[in-house]
Amino acid sequence: MQILVFNAGSSSLKFGLFSVDRETREVFKGSYERFRNGECDYRFRHGETDERGAAPFASLREALTGVPDALMRFGLGSIDAVGHRIVHGGAQFSAPTLLDDARVETIASLTPLAPLHLPANLEAVRLCRALWPELPQVAVFDTAFHLTNPAFATTYAVPLQWRDAGLRRYGFHGTSHKYVAGRAAEEIGRALGDLQLVSIHLGNGASVCAVNRGQSMDSSMGMTPLEGLVMGTRSGDIDPGAFGFLFRELGLSVQEIEDALYDESGLKGLAGSSDMRDIEDRAAKGDPQAQLAIEIYAYRVRKYVGAYAAAMGGLDAIVFTGGIGENSPSMRRRICEGLGFMGLQLDHDRNMAANLADRAAPQIQAYGSRVRIVVTETAEQLMIARETAAALVSERPESPLRLPIAVSGRHVHLSREAVDALFGTDYELTHATLLRQPGHWSAKERVALVGPKGRLERVAILGPLRERTQIEVSRTDSFALGIDVPVRDSGRLEGTPQVTIEGPAGSFTTDGLIIAARHIHTNPADAARLGVEDGDYVDVRIADEDRALTFSRTLVRVGTDSFTEVHIDTDEANAAGIEVSATGELVEP
Numbered sequence: 001m002q003i004l005v006f007n008a009g010s011s012s013l014k015f016g017l018f019s020v021d022r023e024t025r026e027v028f029k030g031s032y033e034r035f036r037n038g039e040c041d042y043r044f045r046h047g048e049t050d051e052r053g054a055a056p057f058a059s060l061r062e063a064l065t066g067v068p069d070a071l072m073r074f075g076l077g078s079i080d081a082v083g084h085r086i087v088h089g090g091a092q093f094s095a096p097t098l099l100d101d102a103r104v105e106t107i108a109s110l111t112p113l114a115p116l117h118l119p120a121n122l123e124a125v126r127l128c129r130a131l132w133p134e135l136p137q138v139a140v141f142d143t144a145f146h147l148t149n150p151a152f153a154t155t156y157a158v159p160l161q162w163r164d165a166g167l168r169r170y171g172f173h174g175t176s177h178k179y180v181a182g183r184a185a186e187e188i189g190r191a192l193g194d195l196q197l198v199s200i201h202l203g204n205g206a207s208v209c210a211v212n213r214g215q216s217m218d219s220s221m222g223m224t225p226l227e228g229l230v231m232g233t234r235s236g237d238i239d240p241g242a243f244g245f246l247f248r249e250l251g252l253s254v255q256e257i258e259d260a261l262y263d264e265s266g267l268k269g270l271a272g273s274s275d276m277r278d279i280e281d282r283a284a285k286g287d288p289q290a291q292l293a294i295e296i297y298a299y300r301v302r303k304y305v306g307a308y309a310a311a312m313g314g315l316d317a318i319v320f321t322g323g324i325g326e327n328s329p330s331m332r333r334r335i336c337e338g339l340g341f342m343g344l345q346l347d348h349d350r351n352m353a354a355n356l357a358d359r360a361a362p363q364i365q366a367y368g369s370r371v372r373i374v375v376t377e378t379a380e381q382l383m384i385a386r387e388t389a390a391a392l393v394s395e396r397p398e399s400p401l402r403l404p405i406a407v408s409g410r411h412v413h414l415s416r417e418a419v420d421a422l423f424g425t426d427y428e429l430t431h432a433t434l435l436r437q438p439g440h441w442s443a444k445e446r447v448a449l450v451g452p453k454g455r456l457e458r459v460a461i462l463g464p465l466r467e468r469t470q471i472e473v474s475r476t477d478s479f480a481l482g483i484d485v486p487v488r489d490s491g492r493l494e495g496t497p498q499v500t501i502e503g504p505a506g507s508f509t510t511d512g513l514i515i516a517a518r519h520i521h522t523n524p525a526d527a528a529r530l531g532v533e534d535g536d537y538v539d540v541r542i543a544d545e546d547r548a549l550t551f552s553r554t555l556v557r558v559g560t561d562s563f564t565e566v567h568i569d570t571d572e573a574n575a576a577g578i579e580v581s582a583t584g585e586l587v588e589p
């Protein structure tokens, strides 16, 4: 499948054509940037060709119109779908979404939350819908990755009425943070779920994200991409008291203040240029304004690194990305300076020599530095291509038989009585992540399971609370515990073995330990399309090339608003060669 990807940022238009099959390959890479009086720089890469020059586009929106011609010129007409970076998805969009009129409208209504970005993002959508009305278009949201942030990180301490009107923190650059965190974990050679990482995206827009064991916990941008770091033209953090001062003392209107904070502040406000290359050149020549701008920029980033290490209660690695993070060794050095007290020490030679060619992710910490320092190119377009392909598989109406497979790790469903015993009376679990099944969540808290032969640590708790506690493990886990566990449908707990659950406030011994029988959740509409009914047993085929497998006797469970997906456990996923996600199909009886 060939996917065209648009990434309209605040200062550049990046686009790419990807061939997505089992592997994702970038066939064509293009960019338009440094817009100035009537022209901009462009760069096109295709096979051996690497072409640069000036194009007659004064703005990013004009540059959009150049994309179809560019593709045509390289003979790249065949496109199956378009993926768009959409900067703001509000609370409405938690995953990549196939665009239709209604969804485009919903996104347009979020424009006040990202006035610098959404107009250009939507312009790209409109252009593609006009050019290729028959092609599916998918939106991939910057905000989606951060919807796992806990309420204490997303809530502003303002009146309830404002919060009810939608004032809350979201966070951006999610596609980038998600990619580079994964890339860093891969480079370090540990599971992302084991790492406490700070991801530092320094482009024209810039943000820091606390990626706590694989999930975004907090990020420096807020309701809009204005909060946080010093950026090319944006102020980042500023005392909210400034608004009253600017209004009363300088007579500025709300619009004037906002325009200046978005377009005339940051590096541009401090030193007259939004481009770090210019600022570094001038600082090197002794320009005091440029030198101060660099110091402020680095200091702000360093403060966030410290803050997020504290927020997560630990730090294993930081990862630099974005135009500045990737290309400016001197900025990386300034940011890392003085962080030796928390075990973070840069190696100056490695920092200078960092080479990111071919998706490399070099480590540039000094020998003995407890915290790793990784540099890597971000790959927003690549991620968008992958997520677009995945969204098409799960949403495409003409292929209703593709079933998303969800792999359940070991977890517990607790009763009120169990929560009281494990965490203290009336304790409320913290909802850390929303699961795909409506109303279901996983908690921030974890428990341990104890059997005669061993313990399983950090076992997830899934909500909502239930009448009876149920503990779901795999066959492999049952060996580790030393308990003979039966395979059962969820809720059929009579005669199941006992296990002890341990929490911070005490332990709780109960029956209800099962290996969950594989099943399909679905809703009446999808069930009708699939031709199945509640209580049916069906066969689901996983078409992995190396380990293709058919799961027979899979129970169908129809719920009014269930999200259609097949639930299998980790042993079953391993047997079918599923690493992260997959889809399956019903085998016709």
Ligand SMILES: Nc1ncnc2c1ncn2[C@@H]1O[C@H](COP(=O)(O)OP(=O)(O)O)[C@@H](O)[C@H]1O
Residues within 6 Å of the ligand: 009, 010, 011, 012, 202, 203, 204, 205, 232, 274, 275, 276, 277, 278, 280, 322, 323, 324, 327, 328
């Ligand atoms: N070699 C370099 N040294 C310092 N800064 C650089 C270098 N190359 C690019 N940059 C900076 O990266 C920033 C643009 O980052 P980028 O991620 O491309 O932007 P966008 O957020 O628009 O995608 C600019 O400030 C630019 O000056």
Ligand SMILES: CC(=O)OP(=O)(O)O
Residues within 6 Å of the ligand: 008, 009, 010, 011, 087, 117, 142, 172, 173, 203, 204, 205, 206, 225
């Ligand atoms: C959200 C944001 O600031 O994006 P960019 O860095 O592309 O401007």
Ligand SMILES: [Mg+2]
Residues within 6 Å of the ligand: 009, 203, 204, 205, 322
């Ligand atoms: Mg960017």
